[in-house]
Amino acid sequence: MKTEVGQRQDLAVDGLVPSTTMSPASVAAAAADLGRCYEEGLAVIPQGGRTQIGMGAVPHRYDVAFSTTGLSRLLEHEPADLTCRVEAGMRLGALQAVLHLHGQRLPLDPPHPEEATVGGLLAANTNGLGRGRHGTVRDWVIGVTVLYPVGNPARVARAGGKVVKNVAGYDLMKLHIGALGTLGVIAEVNFKVQTLPEASADMLAWFDTPAAALRCGHGLALGYLLPAAMAVLNREALGQCGVTAPRPWVLAARLEGYQAEVAAARDRVAAAAREAGGQVEEPAPMFWDAARGWPAAPAPAVVLRAATSLTGVPRLVDAIGTDASVMAQPGVGVVQVRPLPGMAEPVVNRLREALGPGGSVVVERAPAAEKASLDVWGPPPAGFALMRGLKASLDPRGVLNPGRFVGGI
Amino acid sequence: MEAAARTRLLDRLREVVGDRYTLADPYEIRLYQYDSSPETALPDLVVIPASAAEVAAVVKICAEEGCPLVSRAGATGLAGGTVPVFGGVVLAFSRMDRVLELDYENLRAVVEPGLVNLALSNATRPRGYYYVPDPSSQGASTIGGNVATNAGGPHTLLYGVTVNHVTGLELALPSGELVEVGGGRAAETTGYDLTGLVVGSEGTMAVVTKVWVKLTAVPPQSKTLMAIYPDVRSAGNAVSAVVGSGILPAAIEMMDNISIRAIEAAVHAGYPTDAGAVLLLEVDGLPDVVQQLTERMVAICRQHGATEVRVAKDEAERQALWRGRKGAFSAMGRISTDFYVMDGVVPRTRLPELLDQIERISQRSGYRIANVFHAGDGNVHPLVLFDAFQPGQYEEVLKIGDEILKLCADAGGSITGEHGIGLEKRENMRYIFSEDDLAVMDQVRRVFDPDRRMNPGKLFPTDGAEPPRIHAVRGQRAAARGSITGEEPWI
Structure with a gap:
């Protein structure tokens, strides 16, 4: 399948353009296409809505843009079972729309849900601000069908199943979540879903120092009425979310649950914020939409993502200084950072120095030219030899996303 | 295992864990042929290490000697997951049962795998926190065993199963190398999610030596x-x-x-x-x-x-x-001498149909079948009541079990919701997985354990090739008309 040059630019990854596109419309066709790539040793970059296509190191090679958007069907949804089965190219927004009709949702809230596909959601392990209470992608996936480039046609293999409780066989879902499409092409995903909460409420509390805002958020995270989402932003980040700040730091909280629960949580958050010196108010309605999309800033922004323990968050926020916009999740241990132009390298270095044992600092987005000097993934994690072994076994010719993942995988 | 090889292995293991905790005496090792399933098989040797370093040393020796290795702790498993059907060394975790750290500020606990599940929540409840997964065996089963089977329990309906509450593992790889995987206290780490992969792998990838788990605030x-x-x-x-x-x-x-x-x-x-x-x-x-x-x-x-x-x-x-x-x-002991526990799952909407089918099987076969189950998530535990002293009953009951699992699979469900595949359901894996599905799982396993020495004979179908040592104690009991017989341990 030949592609016009104009289209190829649209399919670029870190400036590299593919020579071929493939956009299969069935799992069998996808297996045939991927099988051909295996046979010819073509470098494949699987992609859906391309909302996270900037993740990862610069690919070593890029021959085939392998689009999953032709696989976009909802295959099953039995509302009473609270489960569904979808093709990987289905847009998250389209899935949510169907679920909402039945009073349900997938409680994952990544940037650009209208564009993002469920396959991409898994591959990039994109988690929104709601993970404190609802968990991450790995907590909602109950089965996958994956194409493995080990022959022609590619091997189609499933793991997990369609039921919410299942321990038969290896949990290979976990292997593909966050693997950035380096071990296989996700073709179908089975999810468990959730009943929509009865009520929700949003709050903001303004603070003079990050320490006070973070301490307040940490305290709320340790208690029973954990907000569904919590983020601490500095004035710069808040401005990028379209809110003018009366004070330099804010703690934003989204509360969800039964009516009475939300009412109680509201009182509790307000009391905790005031006690910590905060000034409480309701946010503008558009705030959370803007906050959701904030980490997916358009090029040429650099976006960093640091993961640490709950108690490690203030240290990281301190290390950033004033050279960046900051969105920290005090109930989770994640700090997302958009350094000011030209400041990416010093901010990355300071974060990596401040990071205790465990945890990580990843460059989620950056212009290709900057990626090399920033060391996108940081040092390979413990167990890296096993990871390399998994890659060699499941993608023996190295056709999937060569070079984009951790440690050059 | 040949006599000379066994003696050499015994000497080397004794150097690591000491004489007292290296069991070779036929009387002593016989205790380690069981778990809570009907099947038994004798190990060659049993070691009871006291630390991750000792575990790693034992695993390394086994690698050098090419010896099969099976980990066990509470031995509450119902699927035969810890029965050493290829003999070799059983690693018993009864001495590694400590809470290493309670880090309330980070909502984490770090524990040794031999810690009894309930002991963790008992330790943290005074501070208002608990470890959520609560298998019914929680008074005896251990965190390590829960990790191996990805154990569930009644409260997993809302709060998730073991894997949703485990954030990191220390592993002794089959080579004997110790590695820490997963974020532990941190929200996440880079690379593939090896923690999520190893949880539920029933000891076929590595030996777990330390576990990081989430602590959750107790509801008011x-x-x-x-x-x-x-x-x-x-x-x-x-x-x-x-x-x-x-x-x-x-x-x-x-x-x-x-x-x-x-x-x-x-x-x-x-x-x-x-x-x-x-x-x-x-x-x-x-x-x-x-x-x-x-x-x-x-x-x-x-x-x-x-x-x-x-x-x-x-x-x-x-x-x-x-x-x-x-x-x-x-x-069930009150109403039957023996019972066989099943662990099937169907989509919740298919429960009534499954229960009708089970009732028909009961009427047709004449065996009473009790039903206890997690109705919220479609996880059924039919208990087939029988008398192992009656020749042939055990075999018939196993067939009923297969039939029920097939019904679950055909209804879009699974052959195990929380007990694991173990020895018991190896062949039933084909009800839900294709040759290709199983091939990928085996590829993954061999990345960890190229020789398939870790808990061999479990989880994957063997197509009728019986492991060397297996025998059903209840079946034997029937055959012997009431007297429990066992093979003489290999010496």
Whole structure:
């Protein structure tokens, strides 16, 4: 399948353009296409809505843009079972729309849900601000069908199943979540879903120092009425979310649950914020939409993502200084950072120095030219030899996303 | 294993863990041929290490000697997962049972794999936190065993299973190398999610030597109600109605009449012995919310044919209701000499149909089948009652088990919800997985363990090729007309 040059630019990854596109419309066709790539040793970059296509190191090679958007069907949804089965190219927004009709949702809230596909959601392990209470992608996936480039046609293999409780066989879902499409092409995903909460409420509390805002958020995270989402932003980040700040730091909280629960949580958050010196108010309605999309800033922004323990968050926020916009999740241990132009390298270095044992600092987005000097993934994690072994076994010719993942995988 | 090889292995293991904790005596190692399944097999040697470093040294020696290795702790497994069917070394974790760290500020605990599940929550409850997964065996099963099987329990309906609460592992790889995987205290780490992969792998990838788990704030209040029904079908409809109402109960459990009578005989939980079925429903949260939800659930249960609904009026009554449910399996001893526990899963909407089919199997075969199950998530535990002293019964019961699992698979479900595949359901894997599915799993396994020495003979179908040492103790008992026989241990 030949592609016009104009289209190829649209399919670029870190400036590299593919020579071929493939956009299969069935799992069998996808297996045939991927099988051909295996046979010819073509470098494949699987992609859906391309909302996270900037993740990862610069690919070593890029021959085939392998689009999953032709696989976009909802295959099953039995509302009473609270489960569904979808093709990987289905847009998250389209899935949510169907679920909402039945009073349900997938409680994952990544940037650009209208564009993002469920396959991409898994591959990039994109988690929104709601993970404190609802968990991450790995907590909602109950089965996958994956194409493995080990022959022609590619091997189609499933793991997990369609039921919410299942321990038969290896949990290979976990292997593909966050693997950035380096071990296989996700073709179908089975999810468990959730009943929509009865009520929700949003709050903001303004603070003079990050320490006070973070301490307040940490305290709320340790208690029973954990907000569904919590983020601490500095004035710069808040401005990028379209809110003018009366004070330099804010703690934003989204509360969800039964009516009475939300009412109680509201009182509790307000009391905790005031006690910590905060000034409480309701946010503008558009705030959370803007906050959701904030980490997916358009090029040429650099976006960093640091993961640490709950108690490690203030240290990281301190290390950033004033050279960046900051969105920290005090109930989770994640700090997302958009350094000011030209400041990416010093901010990355300071974060990596401040990071205790465990945890990580990843460059989620950056212009290709900057990626090399920033060391996108940081040092390979413990167990890296096993990871390399998994890659060699499941993608023996190295056709999937060569070079984009951790440690050059 | 040849005599010379065994002697050499024994000497080397003794150097690591000491004489006292290296068992070779036939009398002593015989205790390690069991778990809670009917099958048994003798190990060659048993070691009881005291630390991760000792485990790693033992694993390394086994690698050098090419010896199979099976880890075990509480031995509460129902699927034969820790029965050493290829002999070799059994690593027993009874000495590695410490809470290493309770880090409340980070909502984490770090524990050794031999720690009994309930001991962790008992340690943290005074501070207002608990470890959520609560398999019914939680008073005896260990965190390490829970990790191996990705154990569930009644409260996984709302809060998830073991893997949702484990954030990191220290592993002794089959080579003997120790590695820490996963974020541990941190929210996440880079690379593939090896923690999520190893949880539930039933000891076939590596030996777990340390576990990082999440601690969760204890809900201010939990309320349990019991709804009494004339039959299982009407109770099932009530479950669907509760779930469809938007209420998210923490647990929904069902027991049928046979189970109720056994439980009452054994633990006096206060269940009505003339009921066709009872439902236990639990909600937790703020007192006001709990009160409202309880009232709503009571109304729904009545609308759907409950003859009576009782709300536990205090913690003692609530605990009694749960003691009945969690003691259900062992209570079967009151009404049958033996029972065979199944662990199938179907989509919740297929439960009524499955229960009808099980009832027909019971009528056709003449075996009584009790049903105790996690109704909220479609996880059924049919208990087939039989008498192992009657020749042929055990074999017939196994066939009934296969038939029920096939029904679950055909309904879009699974052959195990929480007990694991182990030895028992190896061949049933083909009910739900294709050759290609299994091939990928084996590829993954061999990345960790190229020689398949870690817990060999488990999880994957062997197509009838019986492992060398397996025999069913109950089957043998029948064959011997009442006297338990065992192979002489290999010496």
